[in-house]
Amino acid sequence: MSSTRYDRIIDRYINGQMKPAEEEDFRKLLELDDELRRLFEADQRMSATLLKERGALASLDHPESYSRFLMGLAASVPSGGELSGTASPGSVAATSASSMAPLLAGGLGLVLAVTISFFWLSDTMVKAPTAQHGDTTGAHGTTHTPPLVIEPPLPAPMPGAETTDTIAPANAANGGDTPAVPNARETRPARETVTEPLLPSAEPARPKARSERRRDDIPTFVDDTIRTRLKVERSDR
């Protein structure tokens, strides 16, 4: 019998393509034909060994692969998208943040540096025009820095709830029938209460401490800005 025929017979038997009668004949042939038996035993040994190795390899765990896979998944989540049924973007961001602490610290430092630079620049910009008008806080001792009442910018008026500034004159025009709408802004000191002397003080100004100068200079700039904005808002109204 040719080797190809042996292989074909063994293949048919292994793949279960033989009828029961053929299988019986095959078993009888195995006892009679040494070459067929040799090849068949080799096939059985081969299958058993390969399956044994497969079992050994399949029993290996891959924790590192799994954790790297999860990290890859976490990194792949779109920033605006919502995960379906698993983790929220927030948790993913938290995962990323824990591993990006050095980067975040660097970013925070950068923001801080930019903020400090901004204040330093604004300080310089305020000092320059005031120096031209002689209203300086320099070493000449002619300082006149007004005491200031710093107010936060006024919030936008609520729809339907006008401020007393506009209602009160209207009431007066209507004979005062309609009471003014109580508003927290009524209790606030008026804009004119900001005491800013128009003339320089007659008293010789004492040299100011460095911290005092800085504290006074910055609000001047801020207050002017707010005042300008308020004027614009009122003219709009």
Next chain:
Amino acid sequence: MSSRQFGLAISAALDKSARSIAASPGRSEDAEMFERFLEGDDAVAVRLFKKYNGQLFLYCAKILGSNAQAEDTTQEIWERLIRLRSKPQPVSNLAGFLFTIARNLCLNQNRTAGRSVPLGSIADSAHPSCTIPGSTDLEELVISSLDQLGFEDRELLVLNIYCGYRLDEIAAMLDISPNAVWTRASRARARLRRIVADLADNTGADGDRGETEEERP
């Protein structure tokens, strides 16, 4: 949040995800899962990982002959799959797609490493076949005889015996006709069978009574 905690959160959603996935008529479950994976469903992603990672590892381990390299390659396969989320592309045969990536990566690695080293020149400690604890000499020889086959024959046997795919599934996966796969598999198995038969004759040892790795000094 550690990756383990992330994994726990995912495993809680796995049951829910498993119930909700029902393959629509005319579409395979894999195609359904892959679509949801691309949409960002991480629970489905984990299911895909659990379904295919073992098979991919076995494939790479047998083709590359190294468990460590196989681990790296498997990770690379998953990274490539995850990258598809940002650049989605239609995949009709997910298993075939994954094994094609695995095949290309393994071929690249073999090419770069220049694995044309004769088997006899490899030290016993570095022998790629030493994977079964307490294996006999003959078993090791049988395992190493797989390396004597050509790449395509070896790949076929690995997919069939190690990864557990039927021949018709392999045909669909490799996009070749079932008859061609059948013929190739039969030929590869016959070749391996003869190698093993010759090895058994030459060693004259019965595999069960051979010297095991543990008995060796």
